[in-house]
Amino acid sequence: MTASPTGDDLLVLHALRCAGFTDLARVAAVTGLGESDAESELITLATAGHVTYTAGVFGGWGLTEAGRAADARRITEELEAAGARTAVAGAYERFLVLNPELLDICGAWQLRPVGGATTVNDHTDPAYDARVLGRLADLDRRAQAVCADLSAALPRFGRYRIRLADALARAASGDLDYVTDDMASYHTVWFQLHEDLLATLGIPR
Amino acid sequence: MRWIHPLSPDTGETADVIGGKAYGLVLLRRLGLPVPPGFVIGTDACRAFLRDGRLPDGLDDELAVAVAALEETTDRRLGGPGRPLAVSVRSGARESMPGMMTTILNLGLTAAATAALETETETDDTRFALDARLRFLYGFATATTDLTAEALDAVVNEATGHDPGDARRLSRAIHEVEAAIGRRAGRPVPDDAAEQLRLAVAAVFSSWDTPRATTYRELHAIPHDLGTAVIVQAMVFGNRDDRSGTGVAFSRDPNTGEPVPFGEVLFGRQGEDVVSGRSSTLPLRDLADREPEVWTALLDALDRVEAHHRDTCYLEFTFEAGELWLLQARPGRFTGAAAVRLATDLADEGVIGRHEALLRVSPHDLRHARTRRLAATGGAGVLARGLGACPGVVAGRVATTADGAVRMAAEGPVILVRPETSPLDMRGIAVAAGIVTARGGPASHAAIVARTMGKPAVVGVAGLTVTGASVRAGGQVLPEGTLISIDGTGGEVVLGSPSVTTAATDPHLLRLLEWADEVSGDTSGRPADQRLHAAHAALRRHP
Numbered sequence: 001m002t003a004s005p006t007g008d009d010l011l012v013l014h015a016l017r018c019a020g021f022t023d024l025a026r027v028a029a030v031t032g033l034g035e036s037d038a039e040s041e042l043i044t045l046a047t048a049g050h051v052t053y054t055a056g057v058f059g060g061w062g063l064t065e066a067g068r069a070a071d072a073r074r075i076t077e078e079l080e081a082a083g084a085r086t087a088v089a090g091a092y093e094r095f096l097v098l099n100p101e102l103l104d105i106c107g108a109w110q111l112r113p114v115g116g117a118t119t120v121n122d123h124t125d126p127a128y129d130a131r132v133l134g135r136l137a138d139l140d141r142r143a144q145a146v147c148a149d150l151s152a153a154l155p156r157f158g159r160y161r162i163r164l165a166d167a168l169a170r171a172a173s174g175d176l177d178y179v180t181d182d183m184a185s186y187h188t189v190w191f192q193l194h195e196d197l198l199a200t201l202g203i204p205r
Numbered sequence: 206m207r208w209i210h211p212l213s214p215d216t217g218e219t220a221d222v223i224g225g226k227a228y229g230l231v232l233l234r235r236l237g238l239p240v241p242p243g244f245v246i247g248t249d250a251c252r253a254f255l256r257d258g259r260l261p262d263g264l265d266d267e268l269a270v271a272v273a274a275l276e277e278t279t280d281r282r283l284g285g286p287g288r289p290l291a292v293s294v295r296s297g298a299r300e301s302m303p304g305m306m307t308t309i310l311n312l313g314l315t316a317a318a319t320a321a322l323e324t325e326t327e328t329d330d331t332r333f334a335l336d337a338r339l340r341f342l343y344g345f346a347t348a349t350t351d352l353t354a355e356a357l358d359a360v361v362n363e364a365t366g367h368d369p370g371d372a373r374r375l376s377r378a379i380h381e382v383e384a385a386i387g388r389r390a391g392r393p394v395p396d397d398a399a400e401q402l403r404l405a406v407a408a409v410f411s412s413w414d415t416p417r418a419t420t421y422r423e424l425h426a427i428p429h430d431l432g433t434a435v436i437v438q439a440m441v442f443g444n445r446d447d448r449s450g451t452g453v454a455f456s457r458d459p460n461t462g463e464p465v466p467f468g469e470v471l472f473g474r475q476g477e478d479v480v481s482g483r484s485s486t487l488p489l490r491d492l493a494d495r496e497p498e499v500w501t502a503l504l505d506a507l508d509r510v511e512a513h514h515r516d517t518c519y520l521e522f523t524f525e526a527g528e529l530w531l532l533q534a535r536p537g538r539f540t541g542a543a544a545v546r547l548a549t550d551l552a553d554e555g556v557i558g559r560h561e562a563l564l565r566v567s568p569h570d571l572r573h574a575r576t577r578r579l580a581a582t583g584g585a586g587v588l589a590r591g592l593g594a595c596p597g598v599v600a601g602r603v604a605t606t607a608d609g610a611v612r613m614a615a616e617g618p619v620i621l622v623r624p625e626t627s628p629l630d631m632r633g634i635a636v637a638a639g640i641v642t643a644r645g646g647p648a649s650h651a652a653i654v655a656r657t658m659g660k661p662a663v664v665g666v667a668g669l670t671v672t673g674a675s676v677r678a679g680g681q682v683l684p685e686g687t688l689i690s691i692d693g694t695g696g697e698v699v700l701g702s703p704s705v706t707t708a709a710t711d712p713h714l715l716r717l718l719e720w721a722d723e724v725s726g727d728t729s730g731r732p733a734d735q736r737l738h739a740a741h742a743a744l745r746r747h748p
Contacts, residue, residue, distance in 0.1 A: 020607070134423070135424065180656075187653055
């Protein structure tokens with residue numbers, strides 16, 4: 001069975017479920033929609049009471065309780081309609097094998113062992129940073145296989161492959177914030193993928 | 206024997222051959238301390254296995270001989286019949302690679318041996334033997350198949366209805382886990398103990414080359430061609446009865462360097478429960494009241510190992526039915542202000558000279574010593590303790606949700622307290638002054654995000670629960686809005702505002718720097734690291 005693409009409204013709703021409270025630009029980045037399309041979906045969802053907008057410095061879009069419930073129901077329906085539960089559950093298991101290693105790598109990016117003690121990685125040793133990035137690239141090759149299985153089961157997962165590759169490419173080209181720090185960093189996208197797998201399979205944290 | 210060496214006082218092999226962990230165990234035996242009997246398969250066997258893809262010639266026969274000797278020593282039989290022998294099978298490379306390779310506990314608990322273990326237990330509680338069998342299956346499954354502990358948890362929860370306390374349900378869980386392993390491996394779990402042991406040894410060897418272990422070595426600059434040793438020891442059961450348990454101990458407090466034993470203990474549990482943070486531990490001192498003989502023996506062991514290293518030490522221990530056993534020993538590796546305190550105290554105690562004290566403190570330690578810390582309280586007033594994930598001391602009002610944190614942050618600093626963090630908490634973390642999570646280690650999502658944002662954080666606070674708008678920790682219920690302070694270095698959570706120490710007020714550092722000036726002959730006012738550096742330079746010229 002080939003799953004049909006997820007509708008834009010569910011893509012936007014689910015982006016807020018997995019990325020949390022956030023602004024329009026990030027909703028667009030997470031979903032791959034243009035900002036005006038994403039905004040239009042957000043306004044429709046707001047009318048239905050599924051999302052709300054908060055103004056101010058920490059302002060942005062967030063899910064309501066009703067929106068969270070609607071997302072859970074629709075994401076489960078989509079999973080079952082596509083007959084994708086077994087494939088996604090299998091991919092989740094393979095994700096869990098990679099997850100501790102990814103966290104090791106991110107930890108090593110932030111803190112480095114120096115003479116038995118750990119100290120903040122101040123990124124003044126290019127050889128060390130290259131070692132960490134080398135391991136991230138190696139892990140990414142294995143993560144690609146998991147992402148491919150996921151997108152084959154449900155096309156909406158394809159967005160993670162694009163976002164992870166983008167973060168890795170930026171980090172490799174010297175934009176050091178794209179390992180752990182930026183809102184589009186490898187760790188941030190990975191963290192959202194983890195949340196998405198839990199939400200999709202209905203596994204509580 | 207060519208591949209196998211006994212864990213005995215006269216084993217003279219280096220850590221290159223038998224690995225760092227076994228080397229430490231041999232040392233403990235030499236110091237006359239209690240170590241469960243066992244043997245170690247050398248790293249050369251691992252290298253042969255990785256090269257040829259099979260256990261080296263002759264290892265099978267040596268294993269049979271070594272097991273027979275262990276059966277003789279313990280008066281037990283691996284896999285039964287009669288008094289059953291269960292063993293732990295642990296990795297141990299020259300360089301420590303914590304958590305990266307495979308461990309299998311309770312190996313040899315075949316169906317018959319499990320039943321025999323049940324009957325020899327004095328209490329009428331059959332859960333002990335069943336729990337031990339289940340733990341073996343977990344270790345065996347994760348070592349020999351791609352099943353994860355999480356996947357097995359799901360099987361167990363389904364079978365027990367989240368209530369593993371009931372023996373009948375526990376039996377059903379064991380049955381379901383066996384079935385899951387059988388499906389995944391394409392053959393049933395072997396019920397022959399010798400076959401279990403061969404598979405386990407091969408699995409530990411193979412785990413040297415898992416991607417995660419490879420990554421760890423790459424990041425820590427450990428050569429890839431060393432291989433790991435495998436330590437096989439008679440099991441001691443910290444979960445046998447209520448006079449059993451497990452723990453970890455430092456001979457001094459690793460947070461402050463204070464010369465008081467420090468650590469954690471868990472009654473009625475096995476060692477992994479402490480290291481994994483799955484269970485809530487008690488302060489080490491509780492051992493003194495509940496098991497005074499174990500406590501005395503442990504203090505004696507800490508003293509002897511510390512005297513041998515002329516340095517603080519770390520021990521992992523288990524006690525079974527009131528008898529102490531040591532499972533691992535290494536130097537304490539203190540850093541920061543604790544390293545300064547340790548060096549000056551050891552000099553005052555006459556264990557080392559002042560020159561050596563100076564050389565034991567590194568410029569990194571001085572840098573870390575400048576981090577603000579909660580003032581030492583000797584443990585009093587500490588509400589809960591986890592792992593420091595991002596240094597710094599901060600006070601704030603408890604918020605239990607991201608939304609609550611955003612709302613409360615308008616009125617003053619907030620500490621976000623969560624079971625663990627998800628992306629949905631990012632907004633709360635962004636406005637919070639500090640973060641506390643019940644679960645997770647130093648490389649959890651929460652720890653990584655906290656460091657990204659430079660927020661003091663304490664993770665893995667076992668025993669902390671978040672229910673609705675309140676937090677329960679250390680036997681107290683804290684409603685949202687309660688003022689707490691956290692120390693992201695030592696992992697302490699305390700009530701109220703903090704009293705803080707900094708390097709400028711640390712009497713031990715001031716003394717160490719006076720010694721530094723005496724050595725360098727330069728008493729002009731300079732920053733601490735320059736004073737230490739000058740002393741190091743002088744000592745290296747004229748040691």
